Amino acid sequence: MQDHRHDILEAAFPGESGRFFLSMRIGGTPDLADYGAALILDGTKTATSSPFSDYPDGRIPFAGALSVLLDGRERPVGIVETTGVETVRFRDVTEAMARAYGEGERTLAWWRREIGAWYRDKADHEGWRFSEHDAILWEWINVARRLQPGGATP
Template sequence: MTDLAVSTYWEAFKKTHPQAGDKYLAWSFGNTAEQADELLALVLAGKKTATSSLYQLYRWTNEPIPQVGDFNIILDGHQQPSCIIQTSQIDVVPYAEVSAEHATLEGEGDLSLDYWHEKHWPFFSEEAKAANFRFSERDPIVCERFVLLAR
């Protein structure tokens, strides 16, 4: 990712959304270039309107927990800006209590809660393991809904 590409993308967005200000984050979905591209494609197709993250990750990285109204530039697998989303809802719930509705809104696989668990348990477990932490069903998950604002 080049900072110039991201800031240029943001400045172009602000021309049509002057209320956006100067605060945004730039990131990609998943933990591989392939995942970033696959999940981005779901967002661009309108199938993915939610995501989830391990609450503890924000503590470990000293990053702020997403807030309603946040702007995010979503990067593709090559770390190039591809779209802008805005957070519309945040719920923090234990992993075991993530809802079937949320799983469907994530837009992945067969849209079921079973599929969500099948993919997210290893993902969150690996993130936790990297921080010398053991992931459990009681650990909080940040369930974030968003709207696609620009491509």
């Protein structure tokens, strides 16, 4: 984590460095990251998922973790708290989980189609094979703080 992001977390949650986790950026492009950050900040997106390959050191998010939420230009726009984490097979994601994911049509059919394509593309790019039987990390999130431009807490 970059020092200024650690400083943002320390200013908002002094003495709780054991809860500080990697910064969070949703989406593979700046526009998608802006969109994802907006969905999180307005409370529409309360869950996200990721392949375990995103955590090569094995350190995964945990309930109570605090992450700086970044927009498409890598600017801090909020602090997100992880409220729950579970390992789930891609095929076992439920309609309620897809709704909490908060993107697109917010349906399971949309999630499986669009997010499945994202997982397949990521796997192809990284040299592994994705299957609907693969386990993914499902993370429930909540906005802990909104940040003003520059990362200051209001």
